[in-house]
Amino acid sequence: MELGYITAAAAAEAVRKREITARELVESFLGRCTALNGRINSFIHIFEQEAMDQAEVVDERIKGGEALPLAGVPVALKDDLCYSAGPTSWGAAALKDFHPPYTAAAVEKLIAAGAVIVGKANLDPFSLGFSTAASLAGPTVNPRNPDLPAGDGAAAAVAAGQCLLALSSDSGGALRIGADRCGIFGLRPTTGLVSRHGLCTAAPSFARVGIAAREAADIELALQAIAGYDPRDAATAAVKEGIPAAQKRSATKELKIGFPEAVFDLLPEVDRASLEKSRAKLEASGAAVMAVELPLFQEALHAYCVIAAAEASSNLGRFDGIRFGIPEAEANMEDWYHKTRGRIFDLEAKRRSIFGTHLLSGENFDAYYRQAQKVWKLVRRSFAAALEHCDLLVLPVAVSPGNGCEAGGDFLASYQEKLFCAPVSLSGLPALCVPAGDGAATAAGLQLVGKPFGEAALIALADRAAL
Amino acid sequence: MVMEYEVVIGLEVHVELLTKTKLFCACPNRFTAEANSHTCEVCLGFPGALPLLNREAVQKALTASLALNCEIALHSYFDRKNYFYPDIPKGYQISQYFIPLGSNGFLEIEDDSGAPKKIRIGRVHLEEDAGKLVHGGAGDSAVDYNRAGVPLIEIVSEPDLRSPGESRRYLEQLKSILQYAEVSDCKMEEGSLRCDANVSLRPKGSTVFGNKVELKNMNSFKAVEKALEYEIERQAQILRRGETVIPQTRRWDEDKQVTIAMRDKYQATDYRCFPDPELAPIELTAGEVEAARRALPEFPAQRKSRYMAEYGLPAYDAGVLTATRGMAEYFEACLKLYDDPKSLSNWIMGDFSAHLNAAGLEPQEAPLTPAYMAALLQMIDKQLISGKIAKEVMAKVFATGKSPREIVEGEGLLQITDQSELEKLVDEVIAANPDSVQSYRSGKTKALGFLVGQVMQATKGKANPQLVNKLLIEKLK
Numbered sequence: 047m048e049l050g051y052i053t054a055a056a057a058a059e060a061v062r063k064r065e066i067t068a069r070e071l072v073e074s075f076l077g078r079c080t081a082l083n084g085r086i087n088s089f090i091h092i093f094e095q096e097a098m099d100q101a102e103v104v105d106e107r108i109k110g111g112e113a114l115p116l117a118g119v120p121v122a123l124k125d126d127l128c129y130s131a132g133p134t135s136w137g138a139a140a141l142k143d144f145h146p147p148y149t150a151a152a153v154e155k156l157i158a159a160g161a162v163i164v165g166k167a168n169l170d171p172f173s174l175g176f177s178t179a180a181s182l183a184g185p186t187v188n189p190r191n192p193d194l195p196a197g198d199g200a201a202a203a204v205a206a207g208q209c210l211l212a213l214s215s216d217s218g219g220a221l222r223i224g225a226d227r228c229g230i231f232g233l234r235p236t237t238g239l240v241s242r243h244g245l246c247t248a249a250p251s252f253a254r255v256g257i258a259a260r261e262a263a264d265i266e267l268a269l270q271a272i273a274g275y276d277p278r279d280a281a282t283a284a285v286k287e288g289i290p291a292a293q294k295r296s297a298t299k300e301l302k303i304g305f306p307e308a309v310f311d312l313l314p315e316v317d318r319a320s321l322e323k324s325r326a327k328l329e330a331s332g333a334a335v336m337a338v339e340l341p342l343f344q345e346a347l348h349a350y351c352v353i354a355a356a357e358a359s360s361n362l363g364r365f366d367g368i369r370f371g372i373p374e375a376e377a378n379m380e381d382w383y384h385k386t387r388g389r390i391f392d393l394e395a396k397r398r399s400i401f402g403t404h405l406l407s408g409e410n411f412d413a414y415y416r417q418a419q420k421v422w423k424l425v426r427r428s429f430a431a432a433l434e435h436c437d438l439l440v441l442p443v444a445v446s447p448g449n450g451c452e453a454g455g456d457f458l459a460s461y462q463e464k465l466f467c468a469p470v471s472l473s474g475l476p477a478l479c480v481p482a483g484d485g486a487a488t489a490a491g492l493q494l495v496g497k498p499f500g501e502a503a504l505i506a507l508a509d510r511a512a513l
Numbered sequence: 514m515v516m517e518y519e520v521v522i523g524l525e526v527h528v529e530l531l532t533k534t535k536l537f538c539a540c541p542n543r544f545t546a547e548a549n550s551h552t553c554e555v556c557l558g559f560p561g562a563l564p565l566l567n568r569e570a571v572q573k574a575l576t577a578s579l580a581l582n583c584e585i586a587l588h589s590y591f592d593r594k595n596y597f598y599p600d601i602p603k604g605y606q607i608s609q610y611f612i613p614l615g616s617n618g619f620l621e622i623e624d625d626s627g628a629p630k631k632i633r634i635g636r637v638h639l640e641e642d643a644g645k646l647v648h649g650g651a652g653d654s655a656v657d658y659n660r661a662g663v664p665l666i667e668i669v670s671e672p673d674l675r676s677p678g679e680s681r682r683y684l685e686q687l688k689s690i691l692q693y694a695e696v697s698d699c700k701m702e703e704g705s706l707r708c709d710a711n712v713s714l715r716p717k718g719s720t721v722f723g724n725k726v727e728l729k730n731m732n733s734f735k736a737v738e739k740a741l742e743y744e745i746e747r748q749a750q751i752l753r754r755g756e757t758v759i760p761q762t763r764r765w766d767e768d769k770q771v772t773i774a775m776r777d778k779y780q781a782t783d784y785r786c787f788p789d790p791e792l793a794p795i796e797l798t799a800g801e802v803e804a805a806r807r808a809l810p811e812f813p814a815q816r817k818s819r820y821m822a823e824y825g826l827p828a829y830d831a832g833v834l835t836a837t838r839g840m841a842e843y844f845e846a847c848l849k850l851y852d853d854p855k856s857l858s859n860w861i862m863g864d865f866s867a868h869l870n871a872a873g874l875e876p877q878e879a880p881l882t883p884a885y886m887a888a889l890l891q892m893i894d895k896q897l898i899s900g901k902i903a904k905e906v907m908a909k910v911f912a913t914g915k916s917p918r919e920i921v922e923g924e925g926l927l928q929i930t931d932q933s934e935l936e937k938l939v940d941e942v943i944a945a946n947p948d949s950v951q952s953y954r955s956g957k958t959k960a961l962g963f964l965v966g967q968v969m970q971a972t973k974g975k976a977n978p979q980l981v982n983k984l985l986i987e988k989l990k
Binding site: 126127128134136141144146147148150242243244245246247250251277278279280281283356357359360362363364365366368369377379383403406407408411415 | 554557558559560562565597598599602605786787790792
């Protein structure tokens, strides 16, 4: 069995049928984790012993007759998801040696379904970025093309075959951009579908637990395991009485796909060409592609940046050296905070804290924060209005690598990278990023944006359209 | 001519709510001596932990707002007040800044002349408490987060108070209402009620406010009154000298009985308040508000008038009996079993209260239950025991928890009403005290008291005094 390119569904079935033990499966993937990590740098922590112990538990459960949907499936977690078996650093010096006493709800559910956590994936400090360029462990290398950034450690681990699934986080597009860069599928679920308990975030309005996989069907398998009500995250009250009936799965040829022409016009010529090809494939699959409008699309990015910075300035306030981070103990608390935070924060965390503090201060609150909230509301409405006429929307994920502003450049320009992802984050709608083109690492992918809780329709189309 | 000044006072009161758990987590809302034992990832601000609103706290805040005659916001939400201090674990306090749950309420008090006066309440909002700093001897400090996340309401009065006395009565009235509504135990000495005062002076007749000073660190109602008196005098002296009062925050020093400047107001912090993105808005329906309104208890002022009208009690008695909800409920429970309100009132205000205070008990915790109280008073009425014996029995109920009947019967305290038995004793006393008998017969009626006393002593107080009296008078004719 060539385990590196097996699907999660097939691997779980093989374990359930006892064609292979969970231990054998996990051991093989742990080997790849370790062997490839020197080159790819996708993991900052590998659970060599814990994963084997966990696999043994899975084998016992299988022997006990449990039908585990993710039996033995090796999974990577972005290191902003708390997992009590080891350290959770959130990529930040402030959380060095932090062992959370709790495990994220989504991770608990994956483990209950039989999955085995193999490691914690690389990320930017406090998840403030979508390149891993600022990671304390150094950047993750793109498995498809070492000259290009990977975007997301968890996506890179999936693409490199170090695991079969990954849970990652997506606020302004980190998971989607990472999956796009690495040529795999990445799902940002509907607000309230997956519990955020145990997800470290600087942007609570936008952060969601997402899934990365090489196959669309595996995304669905993982989603079924992690979705649902969790009393620890009030937002999941939306699915307390069960997940709203998934939209009827229309055959592809009955689907109406909204195509916002004006948004695609924002792409450079080189990307337009490859995206045109993907669009043609959608049409060829029988779906009706229709024109839609998404007003305020460019303003959405600004609103996102304002709100995300405001929230970061507040959410990172707790890292003051009293409970987290080694303090610069000064008699004067003002000095204590300046010195401690000055040392344990990286450049981007400082930027967002200062930017956010500025945006919430005095009259800036009305001029920026309140305005951004208004734009947010209007953007939500504009997406809902567009989806009244079609089943789903198709949008670019990002400008292809090398054609945009990569991290390390001007920071305001680098925020432009989220131009296509941030508006979707504001909408609260589910988005599935689909690898596009012929596997060329330079091609730009698409994201399918669905109605609330319409994940199944997105996954079905992605599976069938073979973009 | 000396300029006359008008005093303008507004009070900001923080009250801890009597909930089972903290405002956003399942940690117990209870005092414990062991530092940081009532904490969890939510109230310690661990990354990845999400707050969950405690509906019981919303219900208590709603009850408090209604009890203070406020308008209720059916839609309100929580905001973050951002600042750095070691006692707040998240770098912000969760509060209601933009929309308070309750607004435009009032509280009725008596002014210094005894006339009724309405004090407007601007807002009642829900927020979380901070932890406590514990300062060590060597300049080191530790933090105890047991209190962090405990639900509070802040009650802000309008500047309608005009004297330290009015301020004290406002606080007493507020405490009484919140205790009645079972919102808080309001123990200022234990910190479950905290009060800051804003005070300024202006020339009599002026409509603009003078520069105000905020007073902190008062640990009792008495301290609030004293601090205000001191501060008013301090400001009056400044103004009389033709100088200006500096707007600032001052701390009351209980030992020195003075206020001391802490910081000037122009250094005010910008708290960068914004709606908390981790918490859903608080939504209430008109039906929920009405249900809470209907569930409000009868408050002390109404209850006092009813006691006077319905039971014919003097104002003093009615005031004492309604001072706390527990006492009023005890009184009413007794009254269902024993229908002489005045006699009951005398016993409750007298011996019963003395025993409660000595034992540090609430009326509901008293070993002398309403049923025991009724039984005891009925024994007096039926002349089974004397009032004096009843006092002893009550003390023994408090000491042993036994029923009054058990004590009376077990210790043979039943009053002697058997005429032949008493006649024998009366004859003995007459025979043994010829001098007193002589005095009585020669017109000194006072001697009768002595002779009654002798009979009572011989029976250890169990003789029916009226009967002894009657028998002696007959025999001495």
